[in-house]
Amino acid sequence: MLPSAVSSLAAFAVPINEAIDLVVKRIRTKACQRCGKNDDTLYRIRLDESRLWVFVCLDCLELVKPGNRHYQYGGTWKSKKRH
Numbered sequence: 713m714l715p716s717a718v719s720s721l722a723a724f725a726v727p728i729n730e731a732i733d734l735v736v737k738r739i740r741t742k743a744c745q746r747c748g749k750n751d752d753t754l755y756r757i758r759l760d761e762s763r764l765w766v767f768v769c770l771d772c773l774e775l776v777k778p779g780n781r782h783y784q785y786g787g788t789w790k791s792k793k794r795h
């Protein structure tokens with residue numbers, strides 16, 4: 713359609729992989745939302761009827777999980793990608 717506009721945009725665009733790398737490197741750790749500890753692996757869970765997702769460390773996960781009927785697992789957050 714507009715070859716000149718497209719090529720000038722491409723010249724300025726940051727490759728998406730590089731952009732994601734920049735963000736990932738800047739945020740190395742997250743803090744547990746229950747005890748406040750910084751960790752490079754946190755677990756996204758639901759704890760109660762509020763239906764809100766919180767990120768907690770493994771210690772807190774093991775404390776709150778047993779017998780919790782509201783417990784729901786929503787994924788794991790890691791600061792370092794392992795291949």
Ligand SMILES: [Zn+2]
Binds near residue numbers: 744745769
């Ligand atoms: Zn914690």
